[in-house]
Amino acid sequence: MKQLEDSFFSIFIIGLGLIGGSLGLSLKGKWLRYGYDIDRDVVREALEVGAIDKSLSIEEGLKSDIVVISIPVQFIPYFIRENRDKFYKDSILMDTGSTKRVVVDEMRKVDSFFIGGHPIAGKEKGGIKNIDSHLFDGKIFVLTEENNLTEEKKRIVLKLVRDIGSFPVFISADDHDYILGLTSHLPYVVSLSLFYYLMKKEKDKDNIFKFAGSGLRDTTRISSGDPVMSYGMIKTNLDHVKRFISEYIDTLKEVIDVIEKGKFKELAEKVKERRDRIW
Amino acid sequence: MKQLEDSFFSIFIIGLGLIGGSLGLSLKGKWLRYGYDIDRDVVREALEVGAIDKSLSIEEGLKSDIVVISIPVQFIPYFIRENRDKFYKDSILMDTGSTKRVVVDEMRKVDSFFIGGHPIAGKEKGGIKNIDSHLFDGKIFVLTEENNLTEEKKRIVLKLVRDIGSFPVFISADDHDYILGLTSHLPYVVSLSLFYYLMKKEKDKDNIFKFAGSGLRDTTRISSGDPVMSYGMIKTNLDHVKRFISEYIDTLKEVIDVIEKGKFKELAEKVKERRDRIW
Numbered sequence: 001m002k003q004l005e006d007s008f009f010s011i012f013i014i015g016l017g018l019i020g021g022s023l024g025l026s027l028k029g030k031w032l033r034y035g036y037d038i039d040r041d042v043v044r045e046a047l048e049v050g051a052i053d054k055s056l057s058i059e060e061g062l063k064s065d066i067v068v069i070s071i072p073v074q075f076i077p078y079f080i081r082e083n084r085d086k087f088y089k090d091s092i093l094m095d096t097g098s099t100k101r102v103v104v105d106e107m108r109k110v111d112s113f114f115i116g117g118h119p120i121a122g123k124e125k126g127g128i129k130n131i132d133s134h135l136f137d138g139k140i141f142v143l144t145e146e147n148n149l150t151e152e153k154k155r156i157v158l159k160l161v162r163d164i165g166s167f168p169v170f171i172s173a174d175d176h177d178y179i180l181g182l183t184s185h186l187p188y189v190v191s192l193s194l195f196y197y198l199m200k201k202e203k204d205k206d207n208i209f210k211f212a213g214s215g216l217r218d219t220t221r222i223s224s225g226d227p228v229m230s231y232g233m234i235k236t237n238l239d240h241v242k243r244f245i246s247e248y249i250d251t252l253k254e255v256i257d258v259i260e261k262g263k264f265k266e267l268a269e270k271v272k273e274r275r276d277r278i279w
Numbered sequence: 280m281k282q283l284e285d286s287f288f289s290i291f292i293i294g295l296g297l298i299g300g301s302l303g304l305s306l307k308g309k310w311l312r313y314g315y316d317i318d319r320d321v322v323r324e325a326l327e328v329g330a331i332d333k334s335l336s337i338e339e340g341l342k343s344d345i346v347v348i349s350i351p352v353q354f355i356p357y358f359i360r361e362n363r364d365k366f367y368k369d370s371i372l373m374d375t376g377s378t379k380r381v382v383v384d385e386m387r388k389v390d391s392f393f394i395g396g397h398p399i400a401g402k403e404k405g406g407i408k409n410i411d412s413h414l415f416d417g418k419i420f421v422l423t424e425e426n427n428l429t430e431e432k433k434r435i436v437l438k439l440v441r442d443i444g445s446f447p448v449f450i451s452a453d454d455h456d457y458i459l460g461l462t463s464h465l466p467y468v469v470s471l472s473l474f475y476y477l478m479k480k481e482k483d484k485d486n487i488f489k490f491a492g493s494g495l496r497d498t499t500r501i502s503s504g505d506p507v508m509s510y511g512m513i514k515t516n517l518d519h520v521k522r523f524i525s526e527y528i529d530t531l532k533e534v535i536d537v538i539e540k541g542k543f544k545e546l547a548e549k550v551k552e553r554r555d556r557i558w
Binding site: 120121122139140142169175176178179180182183184186187188189190191192193194195196197198199200201205207208209210211212213214215216217218219220221222223224225227228230231234235238241242244245247248249251252253254255256259260264265267268269270271272274275276278279 | 399418421454455457462465468470472473476477478479484488490491493494495498500501503504507510513514526530533544548549554555
């Protein structure tokens with residue numbers, strides 16, 4: 001569709017939480033930014049802090065060059081299904097969900113251009129109150145290889161990704177869900193389960209958290225993530241997550257065995273060496 | 280013993296790594312700070328950065344008001360045993376090890392005043408190069424209830440703890456090892472095993488770490504800790520750690536069950552609520 005002003009593309013952001021709001025803020029002055037949120041207070045705040053230029057109804061917003069759905073991933077397929085007939089043939093449909101299989105499967109049923117997206121960026125404190133124009137700086141923005149973009153449409157998507165300071169990386173939806181299952185969903189369950197276990201132990205000795213240092217704080221940080229969003233990413237990738245948890249349990253047992261056999265130092269050095277090369 | 284200068288107590292720090300070196304640095308201008316390290320380069324650097332006033336041999340250093348052993352905990356009992364006859368009757372023997380049972384059991388065989396100590400402070404990067412005069416600011420400094428301090432000797436220990444900016448907390452060695460097993464040693468094994476598991480998966484898909492976000496970075500931060508030190512804390516508390524790992528595995532299975540039963544949001548909210556009250 002036509003742009004409303006010459007050199008500006010228009011974006012319609014559905015869901016103005018941490019990701020949607022930060023996306024809007026990062027594009028300030030570069031794109032025409034329309035927004036929608038089910039919560040009117042969030043829309044008001046997004047306008048006040050300049051995360052969007054204007055709020056639109058879903059019907060109006062869908063006319064934008066690109067429509068980005070930034071709601072918890074478990075709701076994205078329903079949202080697409082419910083609005084299937086309202087999307088525009090010439091628009092690009094994208095999302096920012098933490099899993100990609102369930103999203104892309106639904107997107108291909110819509111008569112629009114589509115591509116799945118996932119910026120690898122976040123904070124444990126969500127919502128419009130925590131948006132950050134630098135949230136995506138230097139981060140990877142995953143784009144699904146399964147898409148129907150023309151070269152021209154692809155250029156618009158890539159411009160969006162670069163305008164927020166991220167690096168586009170194309171990958172299949174299945175590889176995405178496998179890899180993020182390992183690097184994001186599994187760590188979340190591990191972290192949450194650790195804190196939950198300590199909460200149960202707290203019933204025996206009520207002051208255990210008094211002795212908690214920064215190690216425990218960091219190891220359990222992601223368990224303070226938004227429950228609805230976190231649940232969605234696990235629920236929509238549960239087969240992978242279950243398999244990884246089961247293999248992780250085997251690894252815990254293996255590590256205990258390594259300790260008992262007096263071979264732990266070598267293992268710890270190997271882990272430290274690899275980890276220190278990454279961060 | 281007599282102080283070498285009027286209003287100054289003297290401390291002899293054995294092991295000038297992150298904890299020993301930072302301890303010295305924090306006491307600059309407040310205590311006479313003597314130091315020893317098995318590595319002559321470390322001693323030289325400690326002197327250069329002002330972590331200690333003077334290096335002494337073990338024989339000379341043991342005449343100080345308080346002797347603090349800051350070496351990896353698995354070596355502390357051996358060190359005490361080996362030097363048992365050299366300690367001074369009037370000195371206070373303390374340590375900074377991550378477990379307390381094995382240390383206190385050995386300390387009570389020495390003909391000195393003794394108390395176990397453990398500052399709940401650290402960084403994943405150890406060694407004299409990473410020492411920090413603010414490392415102990417506002418942190419808890421655990422002191423064992425099992426000690427033979429007179430009121431006068433206790434005052435010296437408490438002055439030391441307060442002079443580095445920490446809060447003294449008295450607890451039994453057994454409670455310490457139980458609680459720190461939960462809040463420190465278990466998280467370390469969980470974190471290290473998670474990263475180790477991902478390293479194994481990396482063999483199937485070699486670019487998984489490219490997609491790693493800050494969640495994984497924080498969850499695995501403590502697995503970059505010094506391998507010798509980390510091994511020591513687990514090895515000297517292995518009965519607790521094994522039991523906690525086993526219970527933690529049950530919790531992981533419980534969490535999967537909660538997800539499958541659709542009750543996960545409530546659990547995640549409970550965890551987030553409790554965690555956010557702590558940090």
